[in-house]
Amino acid sequence: MEYKDFIVKTLGKENVGSPLKIGRNEDSPIYRFVNDSERIIYDTSLEYFLKCRESGEVPISFEKAGPREKLFFEPAKTKVAVVTCGGLCPGLNNVIRSLVYELYYRYGISRVIGIKYGYEGLVSGYNHPVVELSPAAVSNIHLTGGSLLGSSRGDQDVEKIVDTLEIMNVNILFCIGGDGTLRGVHDIYKEIERRKVKIAVAGIPKTIDNDINLIQKSFGFETAFSVATDIIRNAHNEASGAYNGIALIKVMGRDSGFIAASAALAVQEVNFVLVPECEFDLYGTRGFLKLLRKRLEDRKHAVIVVAEGAGQHLFEDAGQEKDASGNIKHKDIGVYLKEKITEEFKNKKFPHSIRYIDPSYIIRSIPANANDSKFCNLLAQNAVHAALAGKTDFVVGFWNDHFTLMPIPMVTSKRKKIDINGELWWNVLEATGQPFSMKNP
Amino acid sequence: MEYKDFIVKTLGKENVGSPLKIGRNEDSPIYRFVNDSERIIYDTSLEYFLKCRESGEVPISFEKAGPREKLFFEPAKTKVAVVTCGGLCPGLNNVIRSLVYELYYRYGISRVIGIKYGYEGLVSGYNHPVVELSPAAVSNIHLTGGSLLGSSRGDQDVEKIVDTLEIMNVNILFCIGGDGTLRGVHDIYKEIERRKVKIAVAGIPKTIDNDINLIQKSFGFETAFSVATDIIRNAHNEASGAYNGIALIKVMGRDSGFIAASAALAVQEVNFVLVPECEFDLYGTRGFLKLLRKRLEDRKHAVIVVAEGAGQHLFEDAGQEKDASGNIKHKDIGVYLKEKITEEFKNKKFPHSIRYIDPSYIIRSIPANANDSKFCNLLAQNAVHAALAGKTDFVVGFWNDHFTLMPIPMVTSKRKKIDINGELWWNVLEATGQPFSMKNP
């Protein structure tokens, strides 16, 4: 990571003044427009400061988001498209609504269209309709979960996508989506670059798992772990409602266990948190099943939270089943654990009762909570500010409590993961009482 | 059904005056104690009245619950036990708490014990501990779901149970449980009767499915379908969030589809409700899959609610797989439907996207809502009134908005089911637009 990697691209010289009323007269605050040179330092430790001062290196920093005084796109002539891709996440409708409101009421842009069903809607063959996004059309959508625009997974041909953008005279495309979607945005950017057309592409990072690199917090994550918290709290009732009762709850977290960890820290009744970042053995003296049994013998019930991506190593050991296309078939760790626990305790004639709970679709389709709603609104507004200023191939990030602008390749290069030698995981171990290692020596 | 079938048994002559302050002086209301002769008519139609008047027959009626002026058990000498059996249900802790409070504060009974893990706790071999149930011990339990006492499924030896009751000097046993539990109460009653001991056994009907015969409403049912309503509403977001998106939600309802039907009437966005009371074909011109496809072609998304006991006929046709004990293995209709839908639409190359949601353990472990809380309190109080008056082998029912006392055999003789030719099911058909019959001719 170097300082220069974090310079956001722009389409060109900024042309027109912003219509936003900032700092002009007594009717507006003295809050100033944000300059491109304003940046937020990556590492806030004093140690890092001293190190940089000593070595003379420029500290890593990220461009600050916010309203710009000069715009690249002239509002009256600008047409905007919005697309949502990938799995549902609480807050999608809030982001759509805030984009439309900011464009319409603050910048005076009324030509906003919604693309249906993700990138599919930008490819002519699918024949998905386009939706007009006026303030009236979106005024109540934030009260429901899901996405007004629908979504789909998977890549589409970027040439066809850019063809569609050109045919529809779209000047700015906002893509709300996760890692794969953002890589798609970068590919669209490259194709636009190749064609030398003036279209800005902006990513709004969406990951219910909160696992996008260098982004402290993503919308919907808090709502997700809050609902998971309620579900785990009630699952605890299931566990303690039976002799040697076990509640096993699978939560989202394909590559990172942030939902599992945060919910465990909120509930404070979880005994085991299993995450993708930390391998564990099932059997043997230090294995998970041994520890689970001990917990049951001591306390007569146990609550286990497992992230969907945890324990994939267990399947590889068990032989590599492949699907039609030759990919290793990912197995369901929740179902697998349930089976293995049942098998083990049945064999050992250890009386028990297990409840398996898989709430994923329940969580991701709910409306955003208040804090996420606020966050979505500000996120969308900052995306609008940046895109109108001509920034492209960027996402709106969040770091040290400031909204930032990040070049897409920097956030898609790798996933954010729990550092199992760090503070968060240590807190989880403290809260659960589970050992650091469930691997046999 | 005859009038005489609905006479509740008593242990004998009532001995002592009730300590309840009713109608005695200016400090208490004129509300009178309830007489055993007060009864609630089964059928409230004018037609039934006229028919009875003509034929001279005595209309079917149920004994009214409520405080009795004379008690069989002298409070100062009475010891009470409480047990919860079967699956969890919202409100269990409310009922336990209200039993304890009513016994302690209204009748002055402080010797109340809780039996752990259902009927197991009444059988000596299991070594489950007994819990003291004081007001302090139960004061906050209604804020959480589950059961303070834990539960278990299955029958236990009634001789051993009555042995335990005698050894512990229990005078009254309150059993909170469903159909099987209540049959157990009746068996315990018969054993007590055989031994000629003075122990009253009272059932408090618990069925999240609301399927106990001649009982209009059971506690926890409203809470359950309310949560199902929220989940279905969000599942609708999942369905409409994808092209030809299908949300398939399995809800509780082993023999009766009341949760599915009530939630569908509350949500008003459900397209298909599949219940145990109504068989359906998957294939053929009138089959479910044909109709589902038509719905998708018309509206691009569909919401299906299936009760867990629906469609069992589909499995029998498919060959009778048996388990180790030779029983027909019940299959999971939710998983089955998901597979069949996917298979059919894949074969027909009909693009679609399906989300399967199985929230059962999430629903049954939540705390009771306000209306169920109120209901649980009154239910428990009426159970105490009746048991102290010496009634036995009874459950507290609810009919035409009055609490009733019902002989156990009358409520366990068969399940309450949706009348598919009746008003409720017709309302569901109106709300969903699904046809009355999905069977091929």
Next chain:
Amino acid sequence: MEYKDFIVKTLGKENVGSPLKIGRNEDSPIYRFVNDSERIIYDTSLEYFLKCRESGEVPISFEKAGPREKLFFEPAKTKVAVVTCGGLCPGLNNVIRSLVYELYYRYGISRVIGIKYGYEGLVSGYNHPVVELSPAAVSNIHLTGGSLLGSSRGDQDVEKIVDTLEIMNVNILFCIGGDGTLRGVHDIYKEIERRKVKIAVAGIPKTIDNDINLIQKSFGFETAFSVATDIIRNAHNEASGAYNGIALIKVMGRDSGFIAASAALAVQEVNFVLVPECEFDLYGTRGFLKLLRKRLEDRKHAVIVVAEGAGQHLFEDAGQEKDASGNIKHKDIGVYLKEKITEEFKNKKFPHSIRYIDPSYIIRSIPANANDSKFCNLLAQNAVHAALAGKTDFVVGFWNDHFTLMPIPMVTSKRKKIDINGELWWNVLEATGQPFSMKNP
């Protein structure tokens, strides 16, 4: 009350067959249309049955609601108007939506208009606009509280109202409102009758206080007392969070204390429930302040729920303050009690801390809960069935768990109130421990 008082009026001979698919072929259930002769008996006690049988009198009964086989209004030619009057109540939007859906999808009526701001919208001088009510326009309104149509209080000139109905060619007017609104419906009916025009007027009873005579349950009431329950539960935290802490919560209930009573039965932590049906003294040996102090001395905190209409007698004693129009000014019992408690305990140097909570507007503007949503849907459907069959000057009621049709004068003749010598109030006394009488001898 006599049997004949409960005959609902009709506009005339029914002309056309219902388009509803009932009992016609294999595609529809055998559930039959409801005949006008089907009725629900008022009193379900066996005692009443026996009394009627002996005396030969016809028991009081109410007409059963439900779909009729013959209609008075031909759907293709029918225009419908909907108006909401009086204070907000959870479920208003559900009722509006279900009226529109039932009219459109079941009966094929697309000409439905919404009247803005209550009866004002039917009077030409106000210039309020009319709203087209299509299914699309109302599809999401049930997710928010309030009324899409807005509301207003107070009477309007019925001649002007009927003029407007005639000018707009409205055939059926649905009025959703309380006691005053329903009296207005009756007046409109009389004016229509006078003019001999064919306009049906239907009332849909709305009272958050659940105080309409002969109607067991009104929509929004359960939602209201559920939210009150949550608020009181938290208020209990306020009370116990201070030394001699008092939480005083004012809930709705102008003439009847059903919300206060039901919430107290759900919470089971309330120490005093003050309702309009039961006068009390503040001072003296048996007065409320004495009892409150005793409770505080014993337990160090107290929770008081007061219905807004309680204790009005206290103000009359204090002199009859009048407003500009000469009406006796109703005082706020919540504020008054707070002042009197503070004054008394300050004078007596009794340390205490009081928190006054007045959540009324918070409660009445929330969305309907699941059970109320289901109820609203069925209520609206039954209103449509009856109005299309040509019934007029009626409301849809609910009695012994059946929807009924009631002549308006029978439900507006007096308020439903808590019988302080009956079961409900006795249950409240049991739950709170408060004495029956807080009046000095």
Next chain:
Amino acid sequence: MEYKDFIVKTLGKENVGSPLKIGRNEDSPIYRFVNDSERIIYDTSLEYFLKCRESGEVPISFEKAGPREKLFFEPAKTKVAVVTCGGLCPGLNNVIRSLVYELYYRYGISRVIGIKYGYEGLVSGYNHPVVELSPAAVSNIHLTGGSLLGSSRGDQDVEKIVDTLEIMNVNILFCIGGDGTLRGVHDIYKEIERRKVKIAVAGIPKTIDNDINLIQKSFGFETAFSVATDIIRNAHNEASGAYNGIALIKVMGRDSGFIAASAALAVQEVNFVLVPECEFDLYGTRGFLKLLRKRLEDRKHAVIVVAEGAGQHLFEDAGQEKDASGNIKHKDIGVYLKEKITEEFKNKKFPHSIRYIDPSYIIRSIPANANDSKFCNLLAQNAVHAALAGKTDFVVGFWNDHFTLMPIPMVTSKRKKIDINGELWWNVLEATGQPFSMKNP
């Protein structure tokens, strides 16, 4: 503000090793203990970095919280007391519970007592009892709002307090409270210092208004503005449910308007936010009433959120009413605005309808939401780490997403306020459309 002001005091040399299992062997994470030299930089802008580098000044930074390797207090011999002071706040019980759990399970300290009713409980004359705080005693308290220990307002004699601490042999006192409470902690510290006894006093900052200086986020604040968000959303229904309907909601915020601002950003339907930081005129061309009328004329309804501390300047102008002790009587801005709006529009014969909503006690007594629960747990743990290491006269803060340790005088020197020339307030202006200034020239 200078670097040296942020050095936390300690009681002396650290004596014993921490019992926490950190980084010792394969059973524990490599996560290391935190050193006292680890610090978090105050200002994360690149500009500040460059400025410090140029000038050579050491940047302002705060000590990082976290587990220390060496402790001052030997767990086996340590006695701890916990007290909660001031108004209720969501999360108080979570903090109490986490203190007890951390002390008991992580550090092996079982002698923990709870002081009742704030500082009063530490003064002998009040005779408030002391509560034993075992894990069992606190296991479910986080499920309810309020404080298990009760609270009180106001100062107490610090000599008496320290007498009590000495008599009870308390080694560590945790005080959970706001500005005034923390100043009290500092005074207690000074008295302890004077007596040269070894008692550590730790502050846990509690402010529902989120207005403690140099602390980014306080527990309960998010829960508070989340509930305010729901209430405002429903209030919007009240406003739009009447012709020229006005909903006026007063929220907490005595000196700072963070709840009002955050809720407005979450709801996005608020038209005016009035906060203590920004004076406004009622009358005149630029006054609030003029703007409110314009809004109503344009849109027929308006939503106003007012913080309780807003508009106090209006009262001073109106004459200085004083109370018994000679203090200027603070008036209720909510009630005042309601009266002034009504008066103005009545005088101008402008038809309108106003609903005033004051939910304060409803908000502050609810349980903490999931994110606040997580935060409370970590906050309490960090307080324990620091106190056992012998730190005193400190609070646990939070800055740039790290828990910090702050000398008490630095956080009580002034209030944190909204910068009305900064980003947050600008966002509010954007979201509401209200002008920057509502003062006449």
